[in-house]
Amino acid sequence: MTIKDIPSQTIDRLFTYFRALTCLIREGTETVSSKRLAEICRVSAAVVRKDFSYFGEFGTRGVGYNVKDLLDNIRRILDFDSPTEVALVGVGNVGRALLQHSQFELEGFKIALAFDKDPRKVGHKIGSVTVQDTKGMGKKIRSRGIDLVILAVPDSTAPGVAKSLAKEGLGAILSFSPCDLAMPDGIKITCVDLSMEMARLLYHSRLQSRLAEMRLEG
Amino acid sequence: MTIKDIPSQTIDRLFTYFRALTCLIREGTETVSSKRLAEICRVSAAVVRKDFSYFGEFGTRGVGYNVKDLLDNIRRILDFDSPTEVALVGVGNVGRALLQHSQFELEGFKIALAFDKDPRKVGHKIGSVTVQDTKGMGKKIRSRGIDLVILAVPDSTAPGVAKSLAKEGLGAILSFSPCDLAMPDGIKITCVDLSMEMARLLYHSRLQSRLAEMRLEG
DNA sequence: AAGCCCTTGTGATCGTGTTCACATTCACAT
DNA sequence: ATGTGAATGTGAACACGATCACAAGGGCTT
Ligand SMILES: NC(=O)c1ccc[n+]([C@@H]2O[C@H](COP(=O)([O-])OP(=O)(O)OC[C@H]3O[C@@H](n4cnc5c(N)ncnc54)[C@H](O)[C@@H]3O)[C@@H](O)[C@H]2O)c1
Ligand SMILES: NC(=O)c1ccc[n+]([C@@H]2O[C@H](COP(=O)([O-])OP(=O)(O)OC[C@H]3O[C@@H](n4cnc5c(N)ncnc54)[C@H](O)[C@@H]3O)[C@@H](O)[C@H]2O)c1
Numbered sequence: 401m402t403i404k405d406i407p408s409q410t411i412d413r414l415f416t417y418f419r420a421l422t423c424l425i426r427e428g429t430e431t432v433s434s435k436r437l438a439e440i441c442r443v444s445a446a447v448v449r450k451d452f453s454y455f456g457e458f459g460t461r462g463v464g465y466n467v468k469d470l471l472d473n474i475r476r477i478l479d480f481d482s483p484t485e486v487a488l489v490g491v492g493n494v495g496r497a498l499l500q501h502s503q504f505e506l507e508g509f510k511i512a513l514a515f516d517k518d519p520r521k522v523g524h525k526i527g528s529v530t531v532q533d534t535k536g537m538g539k540k541i542r543s544r545g546i547d548l549v550i551l552a553v554p555d556s557t558a559p560g561v562a563k564s565l566a567k568e569g570l571g572a573i574l575s576f577s578p579c580d581l582a583m584p585d586g587i588k589i590t591c592v593d594l595s596m597e598m599a600r601l602l603y604h605s606r607l608q609s610r611l612a613e614m615r616l617e618g
Numbered sequence: 619m620t621i622k623d624i625p626s627q628t629i630d631r632l633f634t635y636f637r638a639l640t641c642l643i644r645e646g647t648e649t650v651s652s653k654r655l656a657e658i659c660r661v662s663a664a665v666v667r668k669d670f671s672y673f674g675e676f677g678t679r680g681v682g683y684n685v686k687d688l689l690d691n692i693r694r695i696l697d698f699d700s701p702t703e704v705a706l707v708g709v710g711n712v713g714r715a716l717l718q719h720s721q722f723e724l725e726g727f728k729i730a731l732a733f734d735k736d737p738r739k740v741g742h743k744i745g746s747v748t749v750q751d752t753k754g755m756g757k758k759i760r761s762r763g764i765d766l767v768i769l770a771v772p773d774s775t776a777p778g779v780a781k782s783l784a785k786e787g788l789g790a791i792l793s794f795s796p797c798d799l800a801m802p803d804g805i806k807i808t809c810v811d812l813s814m815e816m817a818r819l820l821y822h823s824r825l826q827s828r829l830a831e832m833r834l835e836g
Numbered sequence: 837a838a839g840c841c842c843t844t845g846t847g848a849t850c851g852t853g854t855t856c857a858c859a860t861t862c863a864c865a866t
Numbered sequence: 867a868t869g870t871g872a873a874t875g876t877g878a879a880c881a882c883g884a885t886c887a888c889a890a891g892g893g894c895t896t
Contacts, residue, residue: 403825407883411821415814423797433843440800445843446885453845461844461891478821486816493718497711498812503773507813548820555721571823574816579641582658586830588823590815594716595725596633597808598704598792602766603629603696605789605806607621612804625853651873663873664855671875679861679874 410451414474416441417448421471422507433464485512487541489561490553491521491531494576498550499526511550513540538568547571555579562589628669632692634659635666639689651682703730705759707779708771709739709749712794716768717744729768731758756786765789773797780807 420440424432434448441448452458452465458473459465475481488495488511498504499511514529515537516522522533532540541549551573553561558577565573566587573589578596583589638658642650652666659666670676670683676691677683693699706713706729716722717729732747733755734740740751750758759767769791771779776795783791784805791807796814801807 409883412818415818415821418817419796419811419814426797435843444885446887447883449843449845450884457845459844460893462842462893464843478817479824480817484816484820493715497715500711504813509813509816547823548816550816571827572819574812574819578637579644586826588819588826590819592810592812592815593637594792594810595722595727596637597810598702598727598766598768599636599696599698600630600633601790601792601806601808602702603633605765606697608804608806609789627853653873662855664857665853667873667875668854675875677874678863680863680872682873 406454410454413441413443413447413451414478417451418471418474418478418480421467421474424467425471429467431464432467432470434459437465480508483508483510484548485510485544485546486548486550487511487513487515487544487546488529488550488552489515489534489537489565490551491516491524491526492552492554494552495550496526498552499529502527512544512546517553538565538570541565541570542568549573551575551577553577624672628672631659631661631665631669632696635669636689636692636696636698639685639692642685643689647685649682650685650688652677655683698726701726701728702766703728703762703764704766704768705729705731705733705762705764706747706768706770707733707752707755707783708769709734709742709744710770710772712770713768714744716770717747720745730762730764735771756783756788759783759788760786767791769793769795771795 417437420437421432424440434445438445438448449459452470455473455477458470483505486509488498491499491514495514495516499514504511511527511529514526514531515534516531517534519533521531524531547570549565549570549572551558551561551565552575555577558575559579562573562575562583566584570587573583573587575589575591578591578593635655638655639650642658652663656663656666667677670688673691673695676688701723704727706716709717709732713732713734717732722729729745729747732744732749733752734749735752737751739749742749765788767783767788767790769776769779769783770793773795776793777797780791780793780801784802788805791801791805793807793809796809796811
């Protein structure tokens with residue numbers, strides 16, 4: 401049993417379970433059954449049990465899973481050991497909101513560096529971070545051991561910045577601009593594309609209504 | 619051939635193709651092959667062709683797909699006919715950024731209503747929208763024919779607001795708070811969970827490095 | 837300590853979606 | 867016209883992941 405034998409969808413779902421379990425902890429829940437966790441994550445109970453079974457036996461038969469233990473196990477599997485530093489590039493509307501979002505630190509992430517090209521923004525301190533000029537940005541990021549950059553620059557400049565970061569050997573980019581899809585191998589990129597999310601949501605919501613109507617009509 | 623015979627993953631990918639094609643249009647590209655589109659969207663060329671084949675024959679053999687025509691076809695399939703109005707609840711750091719983001723309108727969405735509980739925010743005009751009090755919020759949203767709400771309130775209040783919107787018969791919520799997962803049937807909810815996205819990205823990026831190393835070592 | 841209830845863990849089965857491979861068809865050059 | 871090269875469209879084969887169904891096992895009650 402190697403990592404390659406585990407369905408990639410199982411790995412993806414671990415992140416969903418992780419999030420759900422942190423919420424359950426906050427609510428004070430101590431034990432959760434595969435059935436309950438499945439409802440929350442919108443999957444089947446069998447999937448939940450099978451997913452965990454790839455990694456060990458984390459539950460107690462007749463009882464369920466201890467929320468805290470399960471969370472620790474997932475944390476170990478996913479290697480969420482220590483707080484992770486990330487860098488932010490682009491301190492505009494989105495970047496500013498992110499810098500003011502103190503909750504990231506509770507979730508194990510810290511924006512340690514922030515960069516902007518605009519001289520009027522350089523030097524300002526937002527949250528606990530001072531905005532720096534983009535000169536030598538790649539070096540500063542890499543020398544601090546940071547693997548992930550949040551990219552919040554205008555659509556038009558995003559591809560250029562992304563490519564230059566890729567050249568510096570960065571591992572991953574979370575971009576708020578769409579269209580940074582085609583990237584060299586070796587760098588992972590995910591785009592937070594709100595318009596597409598809204599479009600998806602609306603499609604599924606409308607489909608659901610249409611199906612419900614059809615069922616009523618016979 | 620009904621909608622039920624079409625893989626749901628095919629539908630999901632249509633949104634990705636849609637986004638990629640809008641980018642190609644902006645670049646001035648007129649024709650695209652399944653191979654090229656597949657690279658951009660990170661799927662296989664066969665998948666691209668099969669996906670489209672469920673809906674008709676949109677390409678020209680030996681040439682590829684006309685970008686504009688293909689986009690129109692997807693638009694028709696997904697029912698992206700007319701601009702869609704949405705409402706925003708919570709005008710804090712995130713909400714303010716969204717209201718100032720004029721690009722939504724280019725992508726077919728308009729934030730037509732904005733609500734906040736804080737009296738100091740009510741009455742302020744941000745972008746082209748004036749922030750309203752939350753009293754009678756559900757009615758105002760529904761009577762305008764809006765199906766989708768963007769939820770950008772603090773984590774703690776999000777579940778309550780989401781539930782009350784669900785009661786009003788709203789179709790869909792795009793939430794920036796995690797943990798609104800367990801919702802009554804009939805309402806679709808998607809959470810934009812940046813921490814989880816960062817965690818996913820880092821996991822995959824590190825896995826990739828590890829695999830690359832192993833390949834080097836033999 | 838015995839029996840009952842409950843939920844896990846898991847091999848076997850099933851279904852769905854992806855890949856394969858090639859016949860088909862179009863554009864264009866000669 | 868006819869040949870050539872190129873990319874589509876698609877049935878068949880395949881692989882993967884989900885579901886099923888139940889044996890296994892822990893906890894609680896009496
Ligand atoms: N604002 C939103 O609500 C929203 C919503 C969805 C998507 N987006 C996307 O997110 C991205 C950022 O949006 P925004 O509203 O924050 O834009 P913005 O214009 O407010 O901010 C962009 C910032 O990037 C800086 N910048 C420009 N070029 C740079 C470079 N080469 N290096 C470093 N910094 C640079 C600018 O000085 C500016 O401060 C855009 O792609 C936008 O489409 C934004
Ligand atoms: N700021 C970020 O960068 C960021 C990043 C990731 C996730 N998030 C999440 O997004 C959500 C919003 O974050 P934020 O930074 O904008 O918060 P914020 O505190 O800046 O803004 C929240 C706004 O909601 C309003 N509000 C509170 N209760 C309300 C109610 N019942 N009805 C209507 N309005 C109400 C408040 O008055 C305030 O204006 C939070 O769940 C946060 O965790 C934010």
